[in-house]
């Protein structure tokens with residue numbers, strides 16, 4: 001029996017894209033058909049966002065062709081993609097922060113105009129939010145800038161799946177779950193499965209390979225601007241994917257066995273009527289719980305409490321690794337080098353003047369250590385892929401002498417190979433006496449911590465240590481406010 005394959009919604013053939021000396025796509029051919037969820041994986045800088053920009057019409061390849069529903073598309077761009085029902089949720093969230101959720105909906109759905117547009121736009125977005133994230137609790141009159149990063153991500157995702165006349169046919173999700181906790185992620189993946197089962201198509205990009213394995217019907221692996229492997233989803237294992245990406249397969253990361261810690265905590269904080277937080281010298285302390293329940297606020301408060309001096313200190317007491325990098329991490333207009341060295345200028349300066357050689361040397365060391373992929377550290381920060389920008393923020397903080405490192409879900413968008421390297425660096429630094437306070441939306445990371453505080457509604461509701469740090473206990477505490485017996 002011959003199986004008739006439906007026509008591809010979009011097909012890119014032999015696409016080549018270069019940014020100056022960097023070859024982002026070296027001849028990529030990819031077709032997406034109705035009813036399939038294509039998982040796209042690869043190391044940071046492999047070219048995933050670039051091929052997505054080509055499919056989304058945001059970037060015209062220097063070579064190659066694009067066709068849609070079997071017809072060659074000559075002048076393909078964002079508007080042409082939108083008319084074909086192709087939408088993209090970007091890694092860097094793209095909503096206008098000064099407008100409300102409803103007003104942002106109006107911008108995406110241009111046809112929702114005229115008298116009464118607010119009511120209709122509200123209906124469009126609320127219907128979609130309810131469908132993708134039942135019980136979301138987001139009021140559509142709120143200004144986007146006031147939403148937490150997880151809420152913003154939920155609105156972006158719901159916006160992409162919303163329908164106001166032009167039905168969504170292909171939704172591209174570029175690391176959509178990087179700020180979502182486990183339950184929101186599950187809601188979104190369940191919706192993706194339903195959307196695909198009803199004939200829609202999805203491209204799912206994620207560094208959390210488990211998500212891809214349980215959702216994608218086909219998985220495509222990219223490496224250095226090329227597709228290096230492509231198979232049905234159920235023909236892959238996590239191990240096989242990591243190998244195909246060119247990363248070294250390491251055993252599962254385990255919590256370290258703790259040596260004796262000093263008795264006196266170096267960090268102490270209180271959350272309302274909740275339990276107090278304590279972190280000792282050399283300890284890795286995790287902050288867990290559902291996203292947006294006060295973990296980031298706690299980190300901000302700890303940071304403010306130790307840095308409120310008028311003068312910058314030669315020996316900073318704390319350093320902060322931002323997770324919401326566009327909001328409080330990256331200096332857009334600066335080079336990679338300047339973004340890296342800004343926190344250690346005191347160490348790099350001689351009589352008040354920065355020693356450029358020492359600065360370049362230290363940046364080079366970190367470039368090698370966590371594999372920041374750029375041909376030249378003086379390139380603009382925004383020329384880096386998202387995951388590589390995140391690595392720079394890591395390097396910036398770890399290169400300081402601050403004894404306490406506060407981390408706000410810092411692995412957003414970092415690839416699996418690099419994550420393992422960073423976990424190892426954290427262990428080594430903790431062994432040398434540094435204290436880490438680490439908020440993460442990834443259970444695997446929380447379970448690496450020596451001690452974990454679970455947050456609920458702004459307060460710490462449970463403290464788990466050693467062998468009690470398990471997924472089951474954390475989930476029980478997150479939902480019920482108490483650890484499982």
Ligand SMILES: Nc1ncnc2c1ncn2[C@@H]1O[C@H](COP(=O)(O)OP(=O)(O)OP(=O)(O)O)[C@@H](O)[C@H]1O
Nearest residue numbers: 019024044045046047048049050383384385386387
């Ligand atoms: N505007 C740009 N200017 C210069 N170089 C760029 C630009 N956009 C992307 N690049 C480069 O192209 C390459 C591919 O980047 P891309 O963002 O597609 O990677 P990615 O696979 O999505 O990575 P990540 O997993 O970190 O998001 C990288 O080396 C990146 O530095």
